[in-house]
Amino acid sequence: MVSIKDIAKQAGVSISTVSYALNGSSKVTSETTAKVLAIAKELNYMPNAAARTLKTRETKIVGVFLTDFSGAFYGDLLHGMKEILSTKGYDMIVCSGKHSHRMLPERMIDGAIILDQTFGSEELIRYADRGHKLVVLDRELTHPNVNQVLLDNKAGAMLATEYLIEQGHRTLYAVTGPRGSYDSKQRLQAVVQAVDRTTDVTLTVIEGDFNKKAGERAAAKIMADTDGGSLSSAVFCFNDEMAIGMFNYLAEHHPDVRIGEQIHIVGFDNIELAAYTQPRLTTIDYSERKWGALAAEQLIKLIHGEHVDHERVYVTLRIGNSVGMAAADAVQKRLNA
Amino acid sequence: MVSIKDIAKQAGVSISTVSYALNGSSKVTSETTAKVLAIAKELNYMPNAAARTLKTRETKIVGVFLTDFSGAFYGDLLHGMKEILSTKGYDMIVCSGKHSHRMLPERMIDGAIILDQTFGSEELIRYADRGHKLVVLDRELTHPNVNQVLLDNKAGAMLATEYLIEQGHRTLYAVTGPRGSYDSKQRLQAVVQAVDRTTDVTLTVIEGDFNKKAGERAAAKIMADTDGGSLSSAVFCFNDEMAIGMFNYLAEHHPDVRIGEQIHIVGFDNIELAAYTQPRLTTIDYSERKWGALAAEQLIKLIHGEHVDHERVYVTLRIGNSVGMAAADAVQKRLNA
DNA sequence: TTGTAAGCGTTATCAG
DNA sequence: CTGATAACGCTTACAA
Secondary structure, X not given: OOOHHHHHHHHOOOHHHHHHXXXXXXXXXXXXXXXXXXXXXXXXXXXXXXXXXXXXXXXXXXXXXXXOOOOOOOHHHHHHHHHHHHHOOOEEEEEEOHHHHHHOOOOOOOEEEEEOOXXXXXXXXXXXXXXXXXXXXXXXXXXXXXXXXXXXXXXXXXXXXXXXXXXXXXXXXXXOOOOOOXXXXXXXXXXXXXXXXXXXXXXXXXXXXXXXXXXXXXXXXHHHHOOOOOOOXXXXXXXXXXXXXXXXXXXXXXXXXXXXXXXXXXXXXXXXXXXXXXXXXXXXXXXXXXXHHHHHHHHHHHHOOOOXXXXXXXXXXXXXXXXXXXXXXXXXXXXXX | OOOHHHHHHHHOOOHHHHHHHHOOOOOOOHHHHHHHHHHHHHHOOOOOHHHHHHHHOOOOEEEEEEOOOOOOOOHHXXXXXXXXXXXXXXXXXEEEOHHHHHHOOOOOOOEEEEEOOXXXXXXXXXXXXXXXXXXXXXXXXXXXXXXXXXXXXXXXXXXXXXXXXXXXXXEEEEEOOOOOOHHHHHHHHHHHHHHHOOOOOEEEEEOOOXXXXXXXXXXXXXXXXXXXXXXXXXXXXXXXXXXXXXXXXXXXXXXOOOEOOOXXXXXXXXXXXXXXXXXXXXXXEOOXXXXXXXXXXXXXXXXXXXXXXXXXXXXXXXXOOOOOOOHHHHHHHHHHO
C-alpha cells in the first residue's frame, strides 16, 4: 500500500509537508504542492480512511437504518436524504439488521437516522448518552443528542376516519400495525378520538402487522362479520400494503363484493402500487422525499452542535375510488336527485 | 472515549493482556479474562473500528453499490445478499452515488457488489488492480479479482421474442434500456437473433432508458405507427417499468385500444407491480433473492482468496394476459373451433 | 501467563 | 515554508 511516507520519500520532503500539500494547506509553496500532487497521482496514492478517522475522529458518513430491505424500499425517502447529505459533504450508507448496529458505537459513522424497529429505545438512549447524534423517524425520544422527525400520524388518521364518517359509514374497522409500532399507536389513538366524537359509529380494531398477509386476514374476518359483504363496512388500514392485501383477498375470494360499494377501504402512505389498484385506493399521502431531506438536515445540524427542535411531516388525504357513500346515504342522494 | 488503556489501568494489567482477553485468547487466565471483561462492561467500553481496521486491514463489511434507490426493485436482491453475508460474519452497507465510490479505494469495505452504472469499467479495473475484490452484476469484466454474476439476458430475451412470434405476431417492437446498459445490449442481440430466424417478421427498435416515461414515449410512437392501434403490434419492453409506462399511456390516451388484443406487451423482471396491471403483464421472471445470495457467496470466496468461476442467473417466461394471439391466428382458431 | 514495544497511516503541534 | 515527532486505539511479535 502506498502511503504519504512513500510520497515523501519520492518527493524528497517530509510526510507532514505531504499531508499539508494533499489537504491543500496554504503553508506549502504551490511548487511543492504541485510536485507532491504529481507524485501522488503517479504512485496511485489513495488515503486510508481508517488512519484518517483514527486521528480526526470523524468519518463524514452517516448511517440510515431500516428494519429491512423488503417491499417498498423507501426509495424517495433515501433520495431525499442523500440529496441533502451530499451537499453538506457527507456520504450515506444504508444498513439493516441488528448486527449492523455496531457501526454507531464503533464510530464508523458520524450519526444515524433511525427507521428501524430492531433498535430498542433504551439502546438508542445509550448511544445518545455516549455522544452519538441521532434522528429518529419511528418513535418519540427526548434527549439532547436525539432529534425527532415524525409523520403527523394523528392528522392522517383523523383525516381518514373523518372522511369515512362523512361518507356516512357507521361500521368502521381499523387494521393496525404491529403491536410495538409507534406510528400504529398514534394512528389508533386518533381513530378512537374521531370515532368518540360521533355517537352512532361502531369501531372494531383488528391487529395487523403492516404486511399484505395481515390485510388478507383482516379481510377474511370482516367478510365473516358482515355476512360476506352484504352488510356494508368501512375499513381504515394503517398502511397501503395491508389495504392491498385486502384488495387481493377480496378479488380472490369474494369477486362479487365491490370495493367502494359494499366495502370501503382507506390506506396510509400512498405507495406507488396504490395508484394501480382497481379501484384506485384512497389513502393518506405525504412526501417521502421531504421527510428524508428534513431528517438529514436535522442530523447535520445535530452533528455540527446546533440546537434543533423536533419536526413534523404533514400529510393529506388522497381521495381515490375505494370509498363510496354509505348505502343509506347513497339512496338518500338518489332520492334528492 | 474509553479505550483498552483505561481498562488496563483499572484492571492493573497491560493493554496487551486486555486486548487478548477481549479477543478471547487462551493466552490469558480465565480469571484475568473475567476481570477484564467485567471492567470493560463497567466502563462501557466499545472497540474503535478505525483503530482495529488500521491494524488488521480489514473491516468485515462489504458494500453494495446501486445506481439509485428508486423503485422497490432491489428489495429481495439485498435480502438475498444480507442473508448470506451475515452467516459469513460480514456486515453489508448499501451505497449510491459517485461520491460514495471512495469507500472502496479508501478501504472502508473489504469488497463490493456492483449494480451501478455510475461506475466506469476502467474505474473498476483500477480498483481490481489495486487488489480490491469485486462482484459485478451489470457488465462483463474479466480480472482475477472480479467475478461476474449475470442474468441470463439472452435466454430471457429469446423466450420473450419467441413467444411473441409463436403467438403469430409479425410486427415486433423492442424498447431498449439506456445506451450504455449491458443488459439492454444483450437482450437486443438475442431479439435480433430470434427475429432473424423467421423470415416475415419486421422488428423496430425504440431506444428507451428503463424508466416509465420511456415506455410512454414508446407507446406514443407505436400508436402513431400503427394507426392508433388499428394495426396490431407486439412489443417487448426490456423491463417491466417501461411496460407499465406503456400501460399507463394507453389507458390515458387510447382507452379503446385493448392490451392483449390490438397491442401485445411483454416485459422483463417480473416486478411486484407487474402482478397488478390490468391485464396481468407477461414478463421474464427470475429470483432476485438467489441472484443476491449467489453474488454474496462469490464475493466472500473472492475475499478469502478462493478461485471462482463466473455465474449465471436463470430466467423463465411468466405468462400473463398482456399478449394474445395475432388477429389472423385468432380468426383461424375460431374457424377451427 | 503477562508485559513491552513496534507499527498500522494519518493529522497536527511545535521548532527551526 | 518545512521537518521532527507525538499522538489516535488497536494487534501482535517477542521478551520476561
